[in-house]
Amino acid sequence: MVTEARPYHLVVLGASGFTGQFVAQEVAREQVVLEQSSRLPWAVAGRSREKLQRVLERAALKLGRPTLPSEVGIIICDTTNPASLDEMAKQAAVVLNCVGPYRFYGEPVVKACIENGTSCIDICGEPQFLELMYWKYNEKAAEKGSYIIGSSGFDSIPADLGVIYTRNKMNGTLTAVESFLTIHSGPEGLCIHDGTWKSAVYGFGDKSHLKKLRNESNLKPVPIVGSKLKRRWPVSYCRELNSYSIPFLGADVSVVRRTQRYLLENLEQSPVQYAAYVTVGGITSVFKLMFAGLFFLFFVKFGIGRQLLIKFPWLFSFGYFSKQGPTQKQIDASSFTMTFFGQGYSQGVSPEKNKPNMRICTQVKGPEAGYVATPIAMVQAAMTLLNDISDLPKMGGVFTPGAAFSRTKLIDRLHQRGIEFSVISSSEV
Numbered sequence: 001m002v003t004e005a006r007p008y009h010l011v012v013l014g015a016s017g018f019t020g021q022f023v024a025q026e027v028a029r030e031q032v033v034l035e036q037s038s039r040l041p042w043a044v045a046g047r048s049r050e051k052l053q054r055v056l057e058r059a060a061l062k063l064g065r066p067t068l069p070s071e072v073g074i075i076i077c078d079t080t081n082p083a084s085l086d087e088m089a090k091q092a093a094v095v096l097n098c099v100g101p102y103r104f105y106g107e108p109v110v111k112a113c114i115e116n117g118t119s120c121i122d123i124c125g126e127p128q129f130l131e132l133m134y135w136k137y138n139e140k141a142a143e144k145g146s147y148i149i150g151s152s153g154f155d156s157i158p159a160d161l162g163v164i165y166t167r168n169k170m171n172g173t174l175t176a177v178e179s180f181l182t183i184h185s186g187p188e189g190l191c192i193h194d195g196t197w198k199s200a201v202y203g204f205g206d207k208s209h210l211k212k213l214r215n216e217s218n219l220k221p222v223p224i225v226g227s228k229l230k231r232r233w234p235v236s237y238c239r240e241l242n243s244y245s246i247p248f249l250g251a252d253v254s255v256v257r258r259t260q261r262y263l264l265e266n267l268e269q270s271p272v273q274y275a276a277y278v279t280v281g282g283i284t285s286v287f288k289l290m291f292a293g294l295f296f297l298f299f300v301k302f303g304i305g306r307q308l309l310i311k312f313p314w315l316f317s318f319g320y321f322s323k324q325g326p327t328q329k330q331i332d333a334s335s336f337t338m339t340f341f342g343q344g345y346s347q348g349v350s351p352e353k354n355k356p357n358m359r360i361c362t363q364v365k366g367p368e369a370g371y372v373a374t375p376i377a378m379v380q381a382a383m384t385l386l387n388d389i390s391d392l393p394k395m396g397g398v399f400t401p402g403a404a405f406s407r408t409k410l411i412d413r414l415h416q417r418g419i420e421f422s423v424i425s426s427s428e429v
Contacts, residue, residue, distance in 0.1 A: 006118075008043045008073055010382055011092035013099055013109065015044035016051035018193040018325050019123065019153075019371060020098035025059045026375035027096075028068055030383065043073030045088050045095075079105040085112035094382045097122040101199040102129040103206075110137055110398075114146045119396070121381050123153030123374055125196070126203050127254035128210040130400075134258075135217060138398040145396040149404045151255050152381040153374035158338045158364040158419070159252035160259050160402040161411055163272055165421045166342045166362045174344040174360070175226035175351055176273040180241055181248055183278075183369065186333020192370055193325035194313040200249075201309045204300045222261050222271045226344065226351035229273040235286055240361075241279055241339060244286050246293075248276035259402030266393070267406075272342075292318055326371065334368035339424070346428055360426040366419035373419055380413040381405065 010027055014020040024044055031040045044052045052074050060068035075091060077084035079099055089095060089112040099105045102124040110133055113120040124130055130150040141148050151157070159179055167174040183190065203210075238245050256274045263269040280289055295316065299305030313321040326334075340363070343356040366373040381401060385392070388408040393399065401410075411421055 006093050007091050008041050009093045009386055010040065010042040010096060010379075011045050011073075011075060011088060011094075012042070012096045013045045013077070013088065014097065016046045016048060016055050017098055017100075018195055019374065020046075021055045021058065022371045023096055023098055023123075023375045023378055024055050025062060026379045028059050028063055028065065028072075030379050032063070032065070041073075043075050043091070045075040045077050047076065047078050049074055049076055079108050082108060082112065085109060086116060089113050089116040089118040092118050094118070094385055095120045096378055096382055100124065100126075100195055101202055102126050103199075103202055107133070107136075110148055113148065114141050114144050117144045117146055119147040119149075119385055121149045121152045121378060121385070123155070123378050124150050124199075125153075125155030125251040126199050127251050128203065128206065128213065130251065130254065131210070131213055131217075131258070134398040135213070142395045142397045147385055147392065147396050147404060148398040149381060149385070149401060150398070151251050152378050152401050154336075154369040154377065155251045156255035157377040157381065157401050157410075157414070158336075158366070158373070159276060160255050160400060161405065161414075162338055162340050162362065162364045162421070163256055163259075163274060164402050164406050165364075165411055166340045166360060167269075167272060169362060169423050170342060170344055170358060170360045170426065172344050172346040172349070172358045173225070173270050173351060174272050174342050174358075175270070175356060176229040176344070177340050177342045178229070178232075178275050178277065179248075179252070180238055180243075180245055180339045180341075181276070181278045182241070182243070182337045182339070184335045184337070186330065188327065188330050188333065190320060190334065191324075191326040191330050192321050194310075194321050194323050196370065197313045197317060197321040198310055201300055201306050204297065205306050219261075222257070222264060224273060225270050227356055229275060231275065232277065235290070236277075238277070238279065240341065243279040243281055244283065245277040245279045246286075246289060248278045250276075252276045255400050256402070259400040259406075262400065262403035263406065266403075288318070292316075326368075331368045331371055336366055336369045336373065338364045340364075357429050358427070359429055361424040363422050363424055364419065365422075366414075376417045376419055377414065380410060380417060384408045384410045384413060 056069040077088040391408040
């Protein structure tokens, strides 16, 4: 890391956006924790000085730190102006990029960071962008010593590091994992800002490009070790959690599979098969979600349908997404649990001809996913990048969180900040 030569260790780009403001608050909290041991010079960056100033003032009020606005730098830049991004990147060791949808605004930031030897972390949940950045920039990032790490928020640190944690805790060879995400909400229900909705609309509307990108990459399939993980039905019942579930359509599966490929090819670790689901409660919820999902998948196919979905997120998502985002009460009352069911083989048992004889269940639990857990995950990923240098991949590149952080203390850092990893049960069958 080039911290000595740069005025700022961290720069939060897009700090005046809905998620960016929470990331800025989290960096300010981290600064307080570190004050006893080391300095953390940081800045916020975006298009409007006034908006950035307001973000710092709100953070100062929330954290009871009236001097905060005068302690934090402000950098004016715009993702449509490459020269301004270069100026921003030159001042930072690590950029925390909160400007989405990344398919429209992400690449100029990645390019500016690599050209200036700066590392970059994002909270993208868009597989097409994440995979494209790998193919376009991995070699150049390695040359320049830049670490470009995508999906370092709720998509997909709990899932990616959850699989690694499960593997590390199994007394044998882990070969397959299913994860089940459960979102808990308070009396006022759930709400997500429409920035996430827009990314989903554009992503599903452009699935053919992702398929084309994967076909062109011409990668050999990752070998399956042990029994093949059976795919569940689109709606299935999970007895252990006493709930119906549907496939999780976020970036987790794409990210975990890329991590497993990296760990196999670079660290010679046995690959783990992975499938992701989200619990939806009882049968009434299943029908509601199926109806909403079919509606969404029909509208997203057409240009005018996508325009309507983006213009009226609250209507088409049955109130789950809105242009205003969640209230503070909704955020405070929400949390998540991700439960991992793993199977594998005890030491000395060959996966080639035998059925799995080991079972393990682990959990990752944390506060509200989008605007509390995501900033914690992003900021702790950045702190790991700054502090655990000897445990990172030797050269820069474009990485998943698991590829970059599998040997670092990131899980311990997250645990200390309220994103807790634990073993529920482990047994030989």
